[in-house]
Amino acid sequence: MADLLRLLLRVAEKAANVARVCRQEALLFQLLVQEKTGDDKNKKFVQDFKTLADVVIQELIRHDVGAQFPEMSAFIHGEESNKFENGLGESVTVTVCGTEQETAALLATVLDGDHAAASLLARAIHQDPATIDANTDGLTVPLSPSELGIWIDPIDATSQYIEGREEVLEEGRLSPSGLHCALVLIGVYLRSTGEPVMGVINQPFNYKDPAGGGWRGKHFWGVSCGSINVCSVSRPKDGPAGRLSVVLSSSEKPIVKEALTSLCGPDKLKYASGAGYKILCVIQGLTDAYVLSEGSTFKWDSCAPHALLRALGGGVVDLAKCLQSSSGAQDAHTELTYHQPYTECKGADRWANHGGLVAYRDCSHLRSIIGPLKGKL
Ligand code: 2IP
Ligand code: CA
Numbered sequence: 001m002a003d004l005l006r007l008l009l010r011v012a013e014k015a016a017n018v019a020r021v022c023r024q025e026a027l028l029f030q031l032l033v034q035e036k037t038g039d040d041k042n043k044k045f046v047q048d049f050k051t052l053a054d055v056v057i058q059e060l061i062r063h064d065v066g067a068q069f070p071e072m073s074a075f076i077h078g079e080e081s082n083k084f085e086n087g088l089g090e091s092v093t094v095t096v097c098g099t100e101q102e103t104a105a106l107l108a109t110v111l112d113g114d115h116a117a118a119s120l121l122a123r124a125i126h127q128d129p130a131t132i133d134a135n136t137d138g139l140t141v142p143l144s145p146s147e148l149g150i151w152i153d154p155i156d157a158t159s160q161y162i163e164g165r166e167e168v169l170e171e172g173r174l175s176p177s178g179l180h181c182a183l184v185l186i187g188v189y190l191r192s193t194g195e196p197v198m199g200v201i202n203q204p205f206n207y208k209d210p211a212g213g214g215w216r217g218k219h220f221w222g223v224s225c226g227s228i229n230v231c232s233v234s235r236p237k238d239g240p241a242g243r244l245s246v247v248l249s250s251s252e253k254p255i256v257k258e259a260l261t262s263l264c265g266p267d268k269l270k271y272a273s274g275a276g277y278k279i280l281c282v283i284q285g286l287t288d289a290y291v292l293s294e295g296s297t298f299k300w301d302s303c304a305p306h307a308l309l310r311a312l313g314g315g316v317v318d319l320a321k322c323l324q325s326s327s328g329a330q331d332a333h334t335e336l337t338y339h340q341p342y343t344e345c346k347g348a349d350r351w352a353n354h355g356g357l358v359a360y361r362d363c364s365h366l367r368s369i370i371g372p373l374k375g376k377l
């Protein structure tokens with residue numbers, strides 16, 4: 001299934017292009033950032049356009065993967081629903097059509113007849129992405145499409161994507177917020193056990209071309225399947241033994257912040273936007289772990305980066321299960337899985353990571369983190 005990996009890298013790049021086009025084309029950008037003024041219909045239209053960028057990206061990934069691997073079609077899930085209601089109250093199902101013109105015509109019905117915007121979007125959807133140099137030659141993955149399912153988060157950290165603050169990333173440093181936190185996440189899991197086995201992360205806004213060519217992206221991938229553990233990011237070298245560093249959401253509970261401040265010290269506790277970006281920081285060694293005590297992430301947020309962490313020898317555990325477990329930290333039952341919904345919940349909550357999570361590169365770090373949190377939550 002190295003073919004699947006190469007395809008996912010390609011579609012993630014296509015998705016990143018759409019995300020960039022929505023910000024770079026004045027006409028689309030205007031729709032994306034328009035202030036909510038005027039009547040309700042206008043407000044709803046602006047809201048819809050933000051969602052439309054997400055839906056379009058998810059559908060293009062679904063379309064391209066389903067075309068090459070039809071056995072997977074019924075198992076490609078994502079954050080967004082492709083049923084859309086336009087400003088006239090009509091229900092439209094957004095899909096990628098056979099030709100650019102057909103896709104443009106369909107999108108125009110969602111965009112209340114804005115043909116110019118619809119054509120720009122359709123062009124980006126149907127454009128072949130630049131070839132990606134991913135060094136996957138010689139990789140064999142002993143899996144078949146009929147064993148696999150996919151989780152897509154078309155744009156994670158949407159709020160940062162819309163706000164669009166441009167940051168210059170410093171090598172080796174975690175940058176808490178800005179456009180670079182927005183990520184395209186595509187994770188592959190085993191239908192039988194729910195283990196994440198392959199992940200692709202595309203960061204559409206990694207740096208701005210100094211020659212004025214706009215934003216350039218970066219991609220990351222990993223495969224973790226039996227004895228095959230390969231990641232495009234090499235395992236960061238262990239620094240001098242010192243205090244652990246942990247990244248949190250700025251909305252994390254005070255009790256968790258306090259417990260972790262005593263473990264890490266105030267300067268090693270960091271905050272950043274985007275669930276996917278925080279796990280990417282752990283993957284890149286910009287921090288040792290990401291702790292989240294609430295059920296505010298979903299399967300589509302964690303599946304892709306989880307596969308990369310496993311390939312590096314780490315993982316993502318359910319925090320609540322870890323705190324209950326007598327062994328205190330990692331065992332096979334505490335790792336997050338991706339195949340079973342919480343049947344007692346409705347809508348997106350069926351796929352929430354309800355127990356919170358800890359993303360880690362090293363089991364010994366996980367144990368150190370769980371200790372101070374025991375009995376506090
Ligand atoms: C969000 C996004 C948020 C994150 C939240 C996710 O996904 O990653 O940034 O909250 O958990 O569900 P926080 O930044 O506080 O960690 P989306 O942007 O796709 O809704
Ligand atoms: Ca998300």
Ligand code: CA
Pocket residue numbers: 054079153154155156157158
């Ligand atoms: Ca999203």
